[in-house]
Amino acid sequence: METLDESLNIRPHGRSVIEIQDITKRYVMGEEIVHALRGVSLRIHRNEYIAIMGPSGSGKSTLMNMLGCLDTPTSGRYEFNGKNVAEMDDNELAEIRNREIGFVFQTFNLLPRSTSLRNVELPLIYAGINPEKREEMAAHALQEVGLADRMNHKPNELSGGQRQRVAIARALVNNPSIILADEPTGNLDSKTGGEIMAVMETLYQRGHTIILVTHEADIARHARRTVHLRDGLIESDDYLPLMESEFAISSS
Amino acid sequence: MRRFVYEISESWKIAAAQMRSNMMRSTLTALGVIIGIVAVTLMGTAISGISIGFDKSMAIFGDDVLYVGQWPWKQVDDWWNYRDRKKIKTEYAEPINRMIVATPKSNLTVAVPTSSVYRSVKYGNGEVNNVLVRGTVSDYVITSTFDFKEGRFFNELESRGGANVCVVGYDVANALFPSASPLDKSVLINGQPFKVIGVISRQGTFLGLFSLDSIVVMPLPAFQKYFTAKSEADILVKVKDKTKLAEAKDELVGIMRRVRGLSPEKKEDFSINEQQALKSTLDPIKNSIAIAGLFITGLSLFVGAIGIMNITFVSVKERTKEIGTRKALGARRRTILLQFLIESTALCLLGGFIGLTLAFLMCFLIGVGFPSFPVHFSTDLVLVSMIVSVLTGLIAGFAPAWTASRLDPVAALRYE
Ligand SMILES: Nc1ncnc2c1ncn2[C@@H]1O[C@H](COP(=O)(O)OP(=O)(O)O)[C@@H](O)[C@H]1O
Ligand SMILES: [Mg+2]
Numbered sequence: 254m255e256t257l258d259e260s261l262n263i264r265p266h267g268r269s270v271i272e273i274q275d276i277t278k279r280y281v282m283g284e285e286i287v288h289a290l291r292g293v294s295l296r297i298h299r300n301e302y303i304a305i306m307g308p309s310g311s312g313k314s315t316l317m318n319m320l321g322c323l324d325t326p327t328s329g330r331y332e333f334n335g336k337n338v339a340e341m342d343d344n345e346l347a348e349i350r351n352r353e354i355g356f357v358f359q360t361f362n363l364l365p366r367s368t369s370l371r372n373v374e375l376p377l378i379y380a381g382i383n384p385e386k387r388e389e390m391a392a393h394a395l396q397e398v399g400l401a402d403r404m405n406h407k408p409n410e411l412s413g414g415q416r417q418r419v420a421i422a423r424a425l426v427n428n429p430s431i432i433l434a435d436e437p438t439g440n441l442d443s444k445t446g447g448e449i450m451a452v453m454e455t456l457y458q459r460g461h462t463i464i465l466v467t468h469e470a471d472i473a474r475h476a477r478r479t480v481h482l483r484d485g486l487i488e489s490d491d492y493l494p495l496m497e498s499e500f501a502i503s504s505s
Numbered sequence: 506m507r508r509f510v511y512e513i514s515e516s517w518k519i520a521a522a523q524m525r526s527n528m529m530r531s532t533l534t535a536l537g538v539i540i541g542i543v544a545v546t547l548m549g550t551a552i553s554g555i556s557i558g559f560d561k562s563m564a565i566f567g568d569d570v571l572y573v574g575q576w577p578w579k580q581v582d583d584w585w586n587y588r589d590r591k592k593i594k595t596e597y598a599e600p601i602n603r604m605i606v607a608t609p610k611s612n613l614t615v616a617v618p619t620s621s622v623y624r625s626v627k628y629g630n631g632e633v634n635n636v637l638v639r640g641t642v643s644d645y646v647i648t649s650t651f652d653f654k655e656g657r658f659f660n661e662l663e664s665r666g667g668a669n670v671c672v673v674g675y676d677v678a679n680a681l682f683p684s685a686s687p688l689d690k691s692v693l694i695n696g697q698p699f700k701v702i703g704v705i706s707r708q709g710t711f712l713g714l715f716s717l718d719s720i721v722v723m724p725l726p727a728f729q730k731y732f733t734a735k736s737e738a739d740i741l742v743k744v745k746d747k748t749k750l751a752e753a754k755d756e757l758v759g760i761m762r763r764v765r766g767l768s769p770e771k772k773e774d775f776s777i778n779e780q781q782a783l784k785s786t787l788d789p790i791k792n793s794i795a796i797a798g799l800f801i802t803g804l805s806l807f808v809g810a811i812g813i814m815n816i817t818f819v820s821v822k823e824r825t826k827e828i829g830t831r832k833a834l835g836a837r838r839r840t841i842l843l844q845f846l847i848e849s850t851a852l853c854l855l856g857g858f859i860g861l862t863l864a865f866l867m868c869f870l871i872g873v874g875f876p877s878f879p880v881h882f883s884t885d886l887v888l889v890s891m892i893v894s895v896l897t898g899l900i901a902g903f904a905p906a907w908t909a910s911r912l913d914p915v916a917a918l919r920y921e
Contacts, residue, residue, distance in 0.1 A: 323833055323914045344837050351835020358918070362830040366522050381508030381836035423834070428840050 537809020542860025548798025640728020667726025849902025
């Protein structure tokens with residue numbers, strides 16, 4: 254695809270974390286067949302900050318789930334860190350999601366009866382890390398998102414922004430290759446949303462790879478690269494000039 | 506492996522939290538299991554209680570004693586064949602003892618004749634009805650296992666001479682001599698005075714049915730003189746080595762055939778009984794308790810299992826989004842399967858625990874209300890109940906847990 258070649262020529266070199274080629278996804282709903290993705294190719298490098306934009310129903314979430322190994326494509330090729338995802342079984346996919354990917358959801362998706370600390374520990378349990386280490390790592394992640402004083406609070410004792418920060422801590426606690434955030438500010442007011450984006454920016458500065466799904470241009474402006482989807486196809490894939498993105502941060 | 510352990514311990518915590526936040530629902534759901542466990546526990550308690558009570562009751566007779574009698578100690582279909590047998594007589598004891606002495610390396614020790622009737626026993630204004638009055642010889646004390654509260658058994662001299670002495674059971678002594686010692690007092694039986702020379706320690710009841718302490722034992726000649734001219738008897742024969750009971754029995758059969766003068770082709774016209782044989786007569790009772798108990802247990806566990814399966818399905822449904830989230834965070838199918846299996850198992854264990862507590866309380870109350878009824882709450886039952894609970898939980902939880910583990914993560918995450 255053209256866009257893929259362009260991005261290869263212009264921007265970061267070296268090994269890519271994610272490489273998808275001609276991905277399609279079809280949903281069969283009774284009589285109707287929905288083409289959520291119609292042939293998407295994308296290459297994402299380590300420490301990129303990329304926003305996936307597009308109107309509602311354009312396939313953003315579908316693409317995101319695909320990248321996060323939650324879903325498998327109907328056709329096309331997906332390599333994660335050089336390994337073909339299509340050949341992985343359920344356990345291997347679970348392992349990738351656990352170790353390489355951190356999810357942040359629009360609806361936070363915290364366990365309601367567990368404290369922040371326990372919520373953040375969850376991926377570490379699935380990674381087989383011992384309880385003492387787990388607590389230490391979770392506490393550290395919460396500290397990073399500025400919630401050192403909310404470790405033993407349950408979700409209903411936290412504000413929306415705080416909940417999302419717990420979710421971000423949970424996403425980054427296992428030190429994944431990429432953080433995937435699907436409309437992370439969708440349920441927050443613009444001020445709180447701004448705070449969340451500031452946390453994202455810090456993570457990016459520390460070397461994390463971030464993929465952000467949003468339909469708000471304001472939010473997307475924080476990213477260094479923007480992919481526009483329309484009707485399951487990539488419409489554009491642009492790198493923001495460095496100056497403009499610096500400006501975007503300072504103005505927010 | 507370590508991951509597996511962490512996942513399991515996490516699942517237990519989740520299950521516990523889940524039950525705590527839904528205490529009422531959990532308890533109601535576990536009701537079937539509670540009833541099942543109560544049923545199985547009470548059944549087991551009743552069965553082992555009967556066995557233990559029986560053993561305790563039988564211990565008085567001693568497990569190293571053979572009983573020669575007209576009737577076998579078991580149910581017979583052809584009772585008419587036994588009815589016309591010649592009676593067993595007290596006189597048989599003497600030839601039997603002679604033959605025992607004459608046999609080198611005999612497996613038998615001594616034969617003791619006993620003969621019994623039921624009579625009232627009086628002292629002053631006091632009277633006890635339906636007392637087992639038994640005539641026997643001084644060697645009786647060898648074949649029995651009782652102790653003396655006070656006094657002694659009659660000696661050989663008194664035994665042969667038929668002295669008017671007697672040994673009384675605990676109940677008789679208590680009823681007639683509530684405050685004083687009965688020793689050297691004379692009780693009246695059939696208007697005849699017998700001097701009390703010993704009191705037997707308390708023996709308790711036979712399976713809580715009748716008292717073993719309502720008894721008077723006296724020398725055989727005195728018994729025959731005052732109570733019955735007929736010499737119908739049971740003969741007790743003590744065995745030397747109770748591990749060789751079968752050989753001893755064979756030897757006694759041979760001796761009895763000679764006493765009865767049976768030619769080799771003739772069938773035996775007497776029965777040689779032992780305590781163990783009597784035990785099997787309890788089997789039908791135990792079996793019917795077991796069948797009833799297992800039926801109730803099975804039924805309530807079945808109903809309970811369906812309830813728990815149902816509630817686990819509800820739980821899976823309610824937490825579909827959580828399942829999706831867990832999968833996104835790296836939970837495998839196995840993890841989710843385990844989590845819900847552990848939840849249903851925890852529910853069943855809760856039921857099992859409540860059931861055991863109830864059963865324990867019920868046993869305790871029965872023990873308080875009817876002290877003579879043999880109740881026995883064993884650790885085996887606790888173990889069995891726990892295993893049954895766990896199995897019920899695993900079976901009931903499997904279908905919902907499997908469904909949960911197979912959920913498509915994306916569909917689960919989209920679920921509202
Ligand atoms: N599980 C599914 N079953 C059926 N259709 C689906 C499913 N997921 C998404 N779709 C459809 O695919 C299209 C793209 O959806 P989605 O990726 O969620 O869009 P976006 O996130 O950009 O709003 C929509 O038309 C949506 O209705
Ligand atoms: Mg979406």
